[in-house]
Amino acid sequence: MSTERRLRLPGLAYGGDYNPEQWPEEVWAEDMRLMREAGVTIVSVGIFSWALLEPAEGVYDFSRMDKILDLLHENGIAADLATPTASPPAWFFRAHPEALPVDRDGRRLSYGSRQTFCPSSPAYRTAALRIAGEIGRRYADHPALAMWHVHNEYGCHNAECHCDESAAAFRRWLRAKYAGDLDALNHAWGTTFWSQWYYDWDEIIPPRATGAAPNPTHQLDWRRFCSDELLSLFTAERDVLRRATPGIPATTNFMVNFSIEALDYWRWAPELDIVSNDHYLRSTDPESEIDVALCGDLVRSMAGGPWLLMEHSTGAVNWQPVNRAKRPGEMRRNALAHVARGADGIAFFQWRAAKAGAEQWHSSMLPHAGTDSQIWQDVVRLGADLEALAEVRGSTVAADVAFVWDWNARWAMELPSQPSSALRFTDLVRDWYSPLWRAGVAVDFVRPDTDLSPYRLVLAPSLYLIDDAGAANLTSFAERGGTLAVGFHSGAVDDNCHVRTGGYPGAFRDALGVRTDELFPLLPDETRQLTGQVPQDATATQWSERVRLTSAEAIASYVDGSLAGVPAVTRNAHGTGTAWYLATRPDPDTLAALIARIRDEAGVRPVLGTLPDGIEAVRRSGTDADYLFLIDHSGAGADLPAHGVELLTGKPVHGSVVLPAGGAAVVRETHRSQSAQAGTTTPAGSGNR
DSSP: OOSSSOOOOSSSEEEEEEOGGGSOGGGHHHHHHHHHHHTOOEEEEOTTOHHHHOSBTTBOOOHHHHHHHHHHHHTTOEEEEEOOTTSOOHHHHHHOGGGSOBOTTSOBOOSSSSOOSOTTOHHHHHHHHHHHHHHHHHHTTOTTEEEEEOSSSTTTTTSOOOSHHHHHHHHHHHHHHTTTOHHHHHHHHTTTGGGOOOSSGGGOOOOOOOSSOOOHHHHHHHHHHHHHHHHHHHHHHHHHHHHHOTTSOEEOEEOTTTGGGTOOHHHHGGGOSSOEEEOOOOTTOTTHHHHHHHHHHHHHHHHTSOEEEEEOOSSOOSSSSSOOOOOTTHHHHHHHHHHHTTEEEEEESOSBOOSSSTTTTSOOSBOTTTTSSHHHHHHHHHHHHHHHTGGGTTOBOOOSEEEEOOHHHHHHHTSSSOSOTTOOHHHHHHHHHHHHHHHTOOEEEEOTTSOOTTOSEEEESOOSBOOHHHHHHHHHHHHTTOEEEEETTOSOBOTTSOBOOSSBTGGGHHHHTEEEEEEOOOOTTOEEEEEESSOTTOEEESOOEEEEESSOEEEEEEOSSTTTTOEEEEEEEETTEEEEEEOSEEOHHHHHHHHHHHHHHHTOOOSSSSOOTTEEEEEEEOSSEEEEEEEEOSSSOEEEEEEEEETTTTEEEEEEEEEOTTOEEEEEEEOOOHHHHHOSOOOSSSSOO
16 A cells, blocks of 8 residues: 555545435435444445546536535545446447457447446547546545545456457557567467467467367466456556546455456556455355455455455345345454455445346345345444444554465466366365464465565465466475475466476476376366375365375375375475475365364464354454454354453453354454464564564
């Protein structure tokens, strides 16, 4: 978060998307009164208002927005003012039909929803920067303006466009990447295969629908281009606003549990003054609280500290096959879990539930039923909670465990023609993350090239693709005394998707002390029994390899199948550290036992020792105090050790705090040094955190 451009609001921000243009003006006064009652401090306005602000090209009507911003300021509510560029109006597409996106099958899509534009369209860019400039100049000095909300959910519906304009932009991007050397591109893409050699840049097109499997490196570079192309739209709008308001921060809302496959947020995050995220639960996820935590940790890691939750839901959403309402207390637990993971603000989509339009059945802070509703009571209570937690602002989470997360690795592993099409990057990461969440162990997420010296344990559950520098960084971490654990099918290809020859797991082979000569992925209904230093009845699914030990020891081996007796989990002394390899996908209990052993050997300690099932425990550390967040997702409640003051009730805590069933507690503790939080083991590398 930029020190020059930061959100200047006291305490934790609270609010949501506000769309008063959907309602008659006489409703607005009631909105203000109820916002004050709920404790709302900031709202996002104007996100989808382009058609009203610019009813014809170059013709502007700001009268409605003027009134809205004045009203917000009069009521002490800050504005997160949006550029409305996610939804160009119909007149724009009538004038520029070529700006509509084209899918991989060559079909040009129509307008009539949102984000129906080609990211490479010059006409769209011109129009978007024009409206952004008008808004920036008009409201630069408005006292309600606290933050710029650039666009909305980049890549949500138009992460890719395969039109000729996009093809030309792709070629320009490739020329820049390969320094104008077409031979270098041909080598990187391996185009001697299937007679794909290119003799002219104009021969290169997007990976459109074709008869057989397309070139993997072509597809990978296309993903990289699409992320960068959208990023260039963000930075262009941001720069227009910065020129108008140098001191006002700008953000755009990420979607780390949705379009994570579309955008490389590691590249995006440094361009934002404040990193923000949208998070929605999946109705089919029986433990969605783990997804809340994982995504919160990931966003905090990208931000390098506190961040903002820009959107989540008070209840049901509208876009899943079955849109379930949240269980009693679940909305509050979700919100406080985001705060526990570093969020300095909580917001919802949206303030008042819509009567019409595509999202009319999406929940809101003020539902269709009005104030005589459970949701409204919960919204008011959450506002009071966040006010009570104001002092938490600015504190963050210190972790001794790092998860390696790389969008390039995900994109590459989930391309066609893999040994198994069942592999999903996020599933494998969550497998390893879940036991640490249950144990109350704090984690950061890192890029492969991140400085790892602050950590004791580095986990790489899924790194199919890794460049040489990243691989060297991870293996040298173990060599210098750290503990590294690597998941199957990692290190297999380089950053051009070329297989690393000489045996698997490629880039990690020497550090792990193993060599695999052949892969044996398992069918969906296949399991393998494991034996060794694992729980009784341990099993594994999805993947197996013919592993040969070169210097490692076998921790577990297969009991049955064609690889009976072959190692499935190994441990290797590498330099002064340790490197583990999980060459299969163990069942949850077995994986939890392995992760517990690995973290214990690494000297990683949980926040509170052994936690009851379903209890989430996180500590945010501040300059003058630490804040222990305890959340009960089990519905059973708990009595947990703590000392200090419970902020949600204001009551002193002497020795233990009673966590109500389905409830939460936040204890301000007397300040603890980071070394005391984490134990006494020295992190790998030189120096302390």
